Amino acid sequence: MRTETPQQEWTELEPQHPEDDEVRRDPACAVRVPLRGTMRIGPEGHLWIGGCDTVELARRFGTPLFVYDETLIRDRIRAFHQAFRETGLTYEIAYAAKAFCTLAMCELAAEEGLAVDAVSGGELLTALRAGVERQRIHLHGNNKTQAELELAVRSGIGYIIVDNFVELEMLDAVAAAAGATVDVLLRVAPGIEAHTHEYISTGQQDSKFGFDWENGQAREAVRRVAACRHLRCIGLHSHIGSQIFDAGGFVKAIERVTELYAEGVALGLPLRVLNVGGGFGIRYTAEDDPEPIRRQIHTIVDAVRSAFAVHRLPLPEVAVEPGRSIVGEAGTTLYTVGTHKLIPGVRNYVSVDGGMTDNPRLALYGAKYEALLANRAVDAPTGVWAVAGKCCESGDMLIWEAPLPDPRPGDILAVFCTGAYNYSMASHYNRNPIPAVVFVRDGEATVVVERETWEDLLRQDRPLRRG
Numbered sequence: 001m002r003t004e005t006p007q008q009e010w011t012e013l014e015p016q017h018p019e020d021d022e023v024r025r026d027p028a029c030a031v032r033v034p035l036r037g038t039m040r041i042g043p044e045g046h047l048w049i050g051g052c053d054t055v056e057l058a059r060r061f062g063t064p065l066f067v068y069d070e071t072l073i074r075d076r077i078r079a080f081h082q083a084f085r086e087t088g089l090t091y092e093i094a095y096a097a098k099a100f101c102t103l104a105m106c107e108l109a110a111e112e113g114l115a116v117d118a119v120s121g122g123e124l125l126t127a128l129r130a131g132v133e134r135q136r137i138h139l140h141g142n143n144k145t146q147a148e149l150e151l152a153v154r155s156g157i158g159y160i161i162v163d164n165f166v167e168l169e170m171l172d173a174v175a176a177a178a179g180a181t182v183d184v185l186l187r188v189a190p191g192i193e194a195h196t197h198e199y200i201s202t203g204q205q206d207s208k209f210g211f212d213w214e215n216g217q218a219r220e221a222v223r224r225v226a227a228c229r230h231l232r233c234i235g236l237h238s239h240i241g242s243q244i245f246d247a248g249g250f251v252k253a254i255e256r257v258t259e260l261y262a263e264g265v266a267l268g269l270p271l272r273v274l275n276v277g278g279g280f281g282i283r284y285t286a287e288d289d290p291e292p293i294r295r296q297i298h299t300i301v302d303a304v305r306s307a308f309a310v311h312r313l314p315l316p317e318v319a320v321e322p323g324r325s326i327v328g329e330a331g332t333t334l335y336t337v338g339t340h341k342l343i344p345g346v347r348n349y350v351s352v353d354g355g356m357t358d359n360p361r362l363a364l365y366g367a368k369y370e371a372l373l374a375n376r377a378v379d380a381p382t383g384v385w386a387v388a389g390k391c392c393e394s395g396d397m398l399i400w401e402a403p404l405p406d407p408r409p410g411d412i413l414a415v416f417c418t419g420a421y422n423y424s425m426a427s428h429y430n431r432n433p434i435p436a437v438v439f440v441r442d443g444e445a446t447v448v449v450e451r452e453t454w455e456d457l458l459r460q461d462r463p464l465r466r467g
């Protein structure tokens with residue numbers, strides 16, 4: 001689809017944060033929502049993304065609709081590359097596909113020079129089918145199945161991040177059966193508390209992920225992997241959590257993991273990779289203030305340089321696994337406004353045609369979002385609305401307090417920052433179909449995931465009695 005860009009004047013947007021000119025506020029927009037990437041308010045008062053009028057996108061493709069600003073995704077990736085290039089260190093950026101995994105996204109990641117970090121057979125197959133170079137795919141997971149390990153070994157992917165002792169033995173056996181030697185990293189739980197929601201913090205001791213550093217399991221894993229005849233341990237991995245705002249936690253984790261790295265080198269392991277995971281935070285709302293990527297990457301690389309100097313080790317290849325920070329702010333969900341319920345003195349609810357099925361993050365983490373009416377983007381808010389989904393669940397809310405002009409049935413509501421862990425965590429609850437996904441760029445909209453239909457929902461069902 002090509003949508004003509006109007007010729008009239010566009011609203012001028014001022015940088016909100018001097019360090020991050022991708023986030024802008026529209027002074028004419030009373031809702032005062034940060035406008036990211038290619039977002040603009042058009043002269044007709046509509047929200048435009050990637051040169052496309054979102055009201056037209058909603059009409060054309062239906063709602064709920066995930067809209068991704070392709071330019072912003074590419075810009076985010078390039079910011080990571082640029083930050084690393086400035087450090088002069090060898091590096092690899094692996095896109096954490098769990099944030100948003102489709103063929104198109106994996107293709108884009110590969111085009112932009114990213115490796116892909118997969119965490120299941122499904123993500124692995126998506127990356128392979130998207131044509132990502134095999135050597136540039138990694139496999140994660142705390143309970144990889146035999147079938148997933150076999151697919152990974154058969155496909156000859158770059159490396160597998162081993163999470164625990166059971167997997168270590170299982171993978172050694174899978175590699176032996178395939179007559180292969182498999183490159184692995186060991187995932188260490190470094191005992192670092194990331195200051196984020198407890199369900200997305202993963203580096204602390206009480207975590208299901210990785211070999212525990214504090215009680216010596218990680219050290220034991222380094223010894224045991226050295227004895228696995230079909231595994232070649234080429235590095236160590238840690239990941240401390242998600243939606244992290246400053247790189248302090250990474251520094252502590254790097255210091256701990258480097259001690260182990262030194263022990264591994266002393267044991268004769270061919271270590272060359274230090275993977276510090278992902279978790280770089282983004283600005284969901286004006287309350288969020290993450291450090292810019294450039295600064296976080298520089299802090300990480302400085303920490304690696306000093307830790308490796310302490311142990312007199314040659315510098316490793318530094319790998320990171322960002323997901324949210326690549327796609328989160330580039331995604332916007334469009335909904336159609338339906339019913340409302342006003343409870344005087346209590347709360348005003350407005351309901352939209354999606355909800356926890358396309359965005360479970362408020363229900364899961366109490367996540368906060370900002371929104372505006374895409375078809376009346378410059379109308380001043382007249383009140384605070386609780387934006388509800390359409391599921392049979394009181395907790396099915398998208399935003400508890402959204403300042404909006406009185407929403408009318410048929411208005412298009414745009415909820416921002418829904419690019420990470422929304423489509424990928426979407427569900428069929430209440431038998432709702434999964435929405436379509438479009439990428440927009442330079443006035444072109446490309447459907448990268450078709451909308452599911454009610455018929456699609458029945459495709460795997462079989463009747464109780466046949467014939």
Ligand SMILES: Cc1ncc(COP(=O)(O)O)c(C=O)c1O
Pocket residue numbers: 096099117140202239241242243277278279280321322323324325420
């Ligand atoms: C091992 C690992 N790597 C990378 C990521 C990506 O995290 P984020 O999307 O916060 O960058 C995660 C998720 O938290 C993870 O568990």
Ligand SMILES: N[C@@H](CCCC[NH3+])C(=O)O
Pocket residue numbers: 098200202242361420421425
């Ligand atoms: N799904 C979570 C993050 C988990 C990250 C995976 N380790 C979110 O939406 O924030």
